[in-house]
Amino acid sequence: VSTQSTWGAAFDDNQSPPSSPTTDADSEEPAAKKPRTAGEQPYLPADILWRQKEQFSDGVGYNWIDTLKKVANERVSDQQMAKANFRFPINTPTTKEGYMYREMFHSHYPADAAAKTVPGGKSVACSSAA
Secondary structure (H helix, E strand, O other), X not given: OEEEOOOOOEEEOOOOOOOOOOEOOOOXXXXXXXXXXXXXXXXXXXXXXXXXXXXXXXXXXXXXHHHHHHHHHHHOOHHHXXXXXXXXXXXXXXXXXXXXXXXXXXXHOOOHHHHOOOXXXXXXXXXXXX
């Protein structure tokens, strides 16, 4: 018999779900983040293991994101945006960048059924303002 944990994974009744990370007495880093070792050598050098991690879009740099927005502003006119709800009545794009990507998608998958497979609405990243 298995039960559903708050983590969304099923566990046999004789198994324990994952617990919250605990802090090792000699370290301020959570024990769950301690590197696994092969003998005495860690798999990753400390400077790599403990470096700041980035979200996907942050890792490519803001110049890349700003360039995509600039290209979208150059390719999609205000007139196109004003008529976006007629061009794309299903999940209508609300930004020029969204319109540009929608054009690309539509060029490969023009059927309304394809547009219905893509969730609509605003995309939110962990770093987005609330």
